[in-house]
Amino acid sequence: MVSQIKDFENKIRKYHSHPEAIVIDCKPIGYPFYVLTLDLTYLDSRDLELLEEYVMKCIANGLNKLEEIFGFLGMDNHIIEKVLSKLISNDLIIREHGFNLTQNGVDALQKQTVLAPISDTKTFYLDALNGKLIDKFHLSKFDTKKYQNSCIEKIIKRPRKDNIEDIIDHYQDIEKLLQPPGYNIIELIQVNKIEKVYPEWHEVLLVLYKSNANDTELEYEIFSRDSIQKDYRETIEKLYGEGKKILDPIFQDMKQDNTSNQSFTKIVSSINDEDIKNVEQISARISSLNDPDYFIDITNNSVKEEKQKLKAQLEQIKTQSRISEVIHTCDIREYLFKALKQANNRVMIVSPWIKSNVVNQEFLSILEETLKRKVQVNIIYGYKETPGSMKNDTWSINKLENLMYNYKNLNFQKTTNSHRKQVVCDDKFAIVTSFNFLSFRADPNLTYRDELGVILRDKQTIEDLFNSGISLVKV
CATH class of the missing domain: 1.10.10.10 (Winged helix-like DNA-binding domain superfamily/Winged helix DNA-binding domain)
Known part of the structure; x- marks a missing residue:
């Protein structure tokens, strides 16, 4: 997932000429089509x-x-x-x-x-947003039952079965699509009837990004098969121009339950938003200078000198702020698994809530493999429950308690009221974040949340964070 996001980021930077663009996350959505099964008569003897x-x-x-x-x-x-x-x-x-x-x-x-009429049944796809007819494409079907809120609503009126007048404007398109490559030898006589017609959604990826680290606005791009789909984007923009804001319900769903990043500065007060922004901005600038496809306008310095200057600025900020790297939603859960898989001595996970869609069988299996390597694992959770607040899942808690019974190197404890979210891996790295490690999966199929985290690699800072986490559950 992380490598795919980075690939999207590079393509957006080049396509939109935003060398400092940062991809925040991506989400599969359903693009609507009508599937038409047509009974045709045509001449094909040439x-x-x-x-x-x-x-x-x-x-x-x-x-x-x-x-x-x-x-x-x-x-x-x-x-x-x-x-x-x-x-x-x-x-x-x-x-x-x-x-x-x-x-x-x-x-x-x-x-x-000798022209011999042929009767045949063919399947076509009618784009339910722009009305274009095609005969084949390579998009995957979208699971509409599982992800109902991620489907784009249809704009084009659905053709009716046995009402061929509904597609009379597409006769010329049908004849063109019947032609073999490089030939123009088939003549459409008539469409006898519409045998079947039904809607079907096909999967594309809605990729959210910022044009630069300072930009407060999120922009989007449409991808499929790892390529920017210009036609789909243009169709959606045209509909927006007509007042048909078809992505708004999806954006609304993606933004609900968005957790504020204010808790981030409460965890490590010495790390401020300005430092985070500067690390992101300078890192993106260095990345853009590494791309030979870009012409960077640098008046007084060469590209090499500019990179050296930016790297020096970045190192200074990292030294002062202790920030090694800034990561977003799509990367944070990957680092959780990285900590479990790479740790040699200790792992600490602190998160307010525990949900079974996150602490699932996959997570438990990876955790058990870590415990088998004799790594000391500390999992600390707990936030004061109030009416209407999130509830913990007993299934996951029972599974973790069973593991603690079987592995003495697992310390699974509940604190009375902590909103902290952090991970510690040996003395290699620590993460402090707004990301709920044990209750938010960061699944692109689900609700989008722009979570932010920083990676810290200063050994003393890592040790301080570890001891601070232990202090949450000291008797």
Whole structure:
């Protein structure tokens, strides 16, 4: 997931010329289509390209020399030579005392002149936002039952079964889509009926980003198959221009329950928002200078000198603030698993709440593997419960208590009232954040929350955080 986010970030930086853009998170959403199964009648008897047919007709009518054929057709002799060469290789003509049709050629030419109507059933997809018709694409189906609030509402009116007048404007598109690549040989006679029609949502990724670290506004881009989908974005922007704000319900859902980052500064008061912003901004600037595809306007210094200057500024801020790196929602849970998998001596996890969608079987399995390596693990949770507040899941708590019974190196305790969120991994790194490690999964399929965290690598700071966490549950 992290590598995919970084890939999205690089593509957004290049596509929008925002070399300091920062991807915050991404979320799968359902893009609507109508699936149409149509009963068609069309003419499909032309196996020969048009020029091949004309050349063979010339030969059938006695023009069997190269100069006679290109002279009659009024075309360059090199073009006719290529056509003749292809017809010979396909055993449609033979060169004996000039050019002559083989029996296969006679049959092919005869078939070319007899139009036989064909009845067939074909499936097409009607874009429910812009009304464009296509015959195939490679998007995955979206699970509408599981993620109802992540589906874009349909704009185009649904065609009705057995009402072919609803798609009469698409007849020309249907005929074009019936053509094989490089040919124009099929003639649509009629659409007999609409046999089936039903809506279907297909998955694209809504990627949220800031154009730079200082920007307070979130922007978005549409991805599928790891590529920016310009057409989908343009369709959505056009609808917004018409007052149809189709993404607003999804944005609203993504922003609800958004946890304030104010708790972040309460945990480590010496780390302030300005330092976080500066680390993000300078890191993004250095990253943009590393990209050879960008021309950076630096008037007095070379790119190398500018990078050195920025790195020096970054190191100064890191030294003063103890911030090693700033991470967002999509990265934070990855670091939790990184701590469990890489720790040699100790891990501490402090989080107010515990939910079973986070402390699930995957989490428990990784935790048990950590315990088997004799790593001391401290899990501390607990926040004062009030009416309407979040509740802990007993299933997860029971599972953790069972592990503590089986592994003496697991210390699982509840504190009376702490809103702190932190992770400590040996003396390698610590994370302080607004991210609820044990109750928020950071699943892009679920509600979006812009969580922020900082990684600290100063050994004394890590030790202070560890001791501070232990003090939460000291008797």
